[in-house]
Amino acid sequence: MRRAPTILHLDMDAFYAAAEQAAKPSLRGKPVVVGGIGPRGVVATASYEARVFGVRSAMPTAQARRLCPNAAYLSPRFTLYRQVSDAVMELLRALSPLVEPLSLDEAFVDLEAGGVPAETAAARAVGEQLRRDIRAVTGLTGSVGLAGAKMLAKIASEAAKPDGLVVIEPGTERELLGPMPVRTLPGVGPATAEALRRAGIHTVAETAEAGEAELVRLLGKAHGTGLYAMALGQDERPVVAERDAKSVSVEDTFEVDLTDRTRVRIEVLRLADRCVQRLRAAGRSGRTVVIKVRNYDFSTLTRSETLRGPTDDPAVIREAAVRLLETVDTTGGVRLLGVGVSGLADFTQEDLFAQMAMERETEEVGGVVEPEGETAGEPEAVVELPRRWYPGLDVVHEEFGAGWVQGSGVGRVTVRFETPWSAPGRVRTFVVDDPALRPGEPLSLLGGPDQSSAPAIRPKSESAGGAADSAAGAEISRR
Incomplete structure (x- = not known):
């Protein structure tokens, strides 16, 4: 535990x-639900206007449609979300x-590693400036x-919602956590919560009072010991940068199950x-390629292949994933679907030689040779899907x-024409196969109407100054 609130x-x-809502002016201030829109769809995120219902x-x-029938129900647009996320992570x-x-x-940041003084006032100033920067860059x-x-920083951000900042002063953890439900603690899911409930344990304070031995008896050595420490407000887990991670992976959930093999x-x-x-981007290479597949029945499986040496070659990783x-x-x-790479290392000349040797061997036995030129690394052409x-x-x-698209059916598609910087737009209806209508790419929220790819601002948060510190002795301070 640190003596200053410098984990953000x-x-x-x-x-x-x-x-x-930022991308669609007609939806601002109105209920919006993003997620699967089919009969088995699940809500990914609901706007605060929808949460009221x-x-x-x-x-x-x-179920969401029954609770809030007048909301706008939209399919996710991960291209847009990733673009905004990249800008936030850069900040x-x-x-x-x-x-x-x-x-x-969502992310953790170790402010001390960035040179922020180990003081509440300095940490608060950085947090307040960050909030302003995010609003300026992304809206x-x-x-x-x-x-x-x-653990405590995450609890604090939850208490700060929406659009706020909360500081938990070191030394006040147990008093703060005590009355909270045990599900507040990391690692306490439905099964653990039920096991604790049967033992008469409902709050964090009751978890601490039960003692380590009783929690170990109920949950096992590792889980019981870890949970006891958490209940005391003790969490020594460090912030681990992506560069220090043991793997890199990406995955997508699809609104409609994919059945076409191509x-x-x-x-x-x-x-x-x-x-x-x-x-x-992390300056790494990896030796083991992993794919993750979640089926229609929610069963999940993984497959992995270990290469001869670390690589960051897209052709090598793509071919392994397809195999x-x-x-x-x-x-x-x-x-x-998900694809990941583990067994990470800094890319060295020795690794490069190993990769080249592997590629030569593949070519000698008649393996696939990646095409050169502008088309290298692109998926091969396929028949366009409906x-x-x-x-x-x-x-x-x-x-x-x-x-x-606002909606479609009975051979028609209804479209609202607007951009993030326009007034709410007009609605028009077309036949679904109108040759003048085609799918488009999300318009950036970052660069304004000129669609510049650069963020509107390149802020550098200050480590001191800004908002004044909370009153002395306050256990939780909020703005």
Whole structure:
């Protein structure tokens, strides 16, 4: 435990839904639900306007529709979310070399590693400046928690929602945690919570009072010991930068299960390329390629292949991922795909020689040789699949310009034509096979109407100054 609240946890507010509201002026201030829109769909994120009606993440979309029938139900647009996430993570990396992303919209930051003084006032100033920077660059809001440990920083950011900042002062942890439900603690899922409930343990204070021996008896050595420490507010886990991670991976969940084998292969190739981008951004190479497949029935399996030496070559990783896919039966439908690389190392000349030797051996036995030139590294051409007009999909019309799909059915598709910087746009309806209408790419939220790829601002958060510190002795301070 640190003596100053210099571990920061950022959690963007209703991230997917907020990004959609920023991109679609007609939805601002209105209920928005992002997730699967089919009969088995699940809510990924609900805007705060939708949460008023009881809509929550992980809720079946059918239930959400009953609770909030007038909300806009949209399919996820991960291209947009990743773009915004990259900008936010860049802001975090300007604060410290130790940034630990947990998802597209959530990360820990070790402020001391970035040179921030171990003082509450300095940490608070950085957190407040970060919130301003995020709003300036993305137009979205994020909540910030500051504490002396990762667990507490995450609890603080949850208490700060939406669009706030909470500081948990070191030394106040047990008093703060005591009345909270035991599910507040990391690693306490439904099964653990039920085991504790049967033992009469419902709160964090009761967990601490039970003692380490009793928790070990109930949950086993590792889980019981770890949970006891957490209940005392003790969390020594360090912030682990991506560069220090043991693996790099990317995955996508699909709104509609993929049943076409060619489409599954294309998605694996795309995921492999994204994985390589992350690998190279971290300056790493990896030796083991892993794919993850979640089937229509939610069963999940993984396959892995260890190469002769570390690599960051997209052709090598793509080919390995495709070979692994060939060992998996996907005929029932695929809900999620992932590609990862583990066994990471800094790329060295010795590794390069090992990779080149492996590629020469492959060529000598008649293996696949990656084409050279501009088409190298691109997925091979396939027959175009029928267009599907999902709600929220970006489209472009030859006459009316950029817009998004509000809905479709009975041979018609309804489109609202607007951009992130326009007034709420007009709605028009077309036949589904209108040759003037085609799918488009998400318009950036970062560069304004000129669509510059650079962030609007390149801020560098200050380590001191800004908002004044909380009153002396305050256990939780909020702004």
